[in-house]
Amino acid sequence: MAPEASARRSGRGLTAPLLALCATLPTLPLVMGYWGALHPAFDALVHFRIHLAAVVVLAGLPLLLFQGWRRIGLTAMVLGLTAIATTLALPIRDVQAWARVEPANGARYRLLQLNLRYDNRTPKQVLSLIGRVEPDVITLEEVSAMWREEIALLRHAYPHQIICPPPTPVGGVAILSRRPFLHPSRAQCLDRGALAIATVNFGGTAVDVAALHLGWPWPFEQPWQIPRVSAALQQLSETAILAGDLNAVPWSITARRIAAAGGLARLEAIGPSWLARPLPNALRRTVGLPIDNILVKGRLVPLDTRRLDDVGSDHLPVLLEFSVQPDTAPREMMQARLRQ
Incomplete structure (x- = not known):
């Protein structure tokens, strides 16, 4: 047999084992991500559940063409597709179902959530976006010294402000x-x-508004920050909104603990909003991480959420439109809607 033919046959013989390795190795961190309640290290893996599951599916698919390897390929594909489907179909909150709810008093409000990026080189894009959208309230993260000067330009339009002293240059x-x-x-x-x-004060109704920026997941400070933040969130009033960069996906144990601490419901339909800066901005809406979260409770009714255009940050702006039910709204009706 010619050396070239032998090499080609040897290469083909290695294809199936390599594909099987690519399909099985990612299942380890994929499954470990479901053990987040046991240790924050496992919860850190859950952020990449969709990405890992997609790799498992894509590597398992060509194995169906190789006799003797089809069972491994089929198993990998079922595992990956199940992980994707159950994660994306979490019934915590479907914002689109709320879009049919008409405000009782006709009033609609807007909240803009944005991690500014402390060293954003295009602050005028952010100010322009605020001018176009005209939100009623804005929650911001990474308000650095540079951003404090830019925000001063908004004092006339947004006279009611609380800007927290930065603990770090971020x-x-x-x-x-x-x-x-x-x-x-x-x-x-x-x-x-x-x-x-x-x-x-939203039309005579008091609503607690919280802006939160959690640290990075384990092994960084996030696991130790959660107890401190949770103690404060337990004091939120009956009707509240929490918006911010949680550095945690909605299906993580971290997001669940934040929600439980404040008695809040997570809005699941926001979608990916963050991607590391070296990667193309065009990928942020598809393969990014959905770590910009909004949570609500009480008489606050979400009507719509959407991600807005890039403004120079590594996070996309998120806009929430909502109404506030009057005190006369039957409590049973509101509780039923929260369970939808």
């Missing part, structure tokens, strides 16, 4: 509002500027 969080703060002296910065809470 910056703290901030809440800007067109609508007045109730009890302004009670607006507070917590956890070294990573959490801000203010009570905002």
Whole structure:
């Protein structure tokens, strides 16, 4: 047999084992991600559940063409597709179902959530976006010294503000509002500027608005930050919104613990909003991580969420439209909607 033919046959013989290796190795971190309640190291893996599952499916598919390897390929594909389907179909909250709910008093409000990126080189794009969208309230993260100067330009349009002193050069969080703060002296910065809470008057209804920026997952500071933040979130009033960069996907144990601490429901339909800067911006909406989260409770009714255009940050802006049910709304009806 010619050496070239032997080499080609040897290469073909290695194809199936290599594909099987690519299909099986990612299943280890994929499965370990479901053990997040046992240790934060496992919860850190859950952020890449969709990506790992996609690799398993794509590597398993060509194995169906190789006799003797089809069972491995089929098993890998079933495991990967099941992980994707169950994660994306979590019934915690479907915002689109809320879009049919009409505001009782006709009032619709807007909240803009954005991690500014502390060293954003295009701050004017952010200011332009705010001018076009005209949100009622804005929650911001990574408000660095540079951003404090830019935000000063918004003082006339957003006279009610709380800007937390930055614990590091990355910056703290901030809440800007067109609508007045109730009890302004009670607006507070917590956890070294990573959490801000203010009570905002929406048409005569008091709504606690919180801006939160969690640290990176294990082995970084996030697991140790959660107990401190949770203690503050337990004090939120009956109707509240929490928005921010949780550095955690909605299906993580971290996001669940934050939601449980405040008695909040997570909005699941926002979609990917963050991608590391070296990667193309065009991929952010498809393969990015959905770590910019919004959570609500009480009489607040989400009507729509959408990601807006890139403004120079490594995060996309997220816009929430919502209404606030009046006090006369039957409590049973509101609880039923929260369970949808």
